[in-house]
Amino acid sequence: MITSCSGNSANANLQDLTWYNKATISQISEDPDHPKEFLRISIGISPQVFYLSKKNASYTSLLEKLNQSLQKGKKFNIGIENNTNMIKQINESK
Secondary structure (H helix, E strand, O other): OOOOOOOOOHHHHHOOEEEEEEEOEEEEEEOOOOOOOEEEEEEOOOOEEEEEEOOOOOHHHHHHHHHHHHHHOOOEEEEEEOOOOEEEEEEEOO
């Protein structure tokens, strides 16, 4: 007998993340190409640019954490969705 499992749930997609641990935000700006849809987020001293969708269900809480990092230097673990450069999850850094 051959069995197979595949995960298609929304939570399975959150596992497809690359993590930037103890990261700080260096810049938040409107995306020049799609200002109504995305914010451009720069992480680190030698900035890497990622995006936050304004349509994300967690947009407000994610943006609040990003602003804490930008304004107060607070470090977070930031989960970036593979192949999209979209910020999907932000956790407290210990």
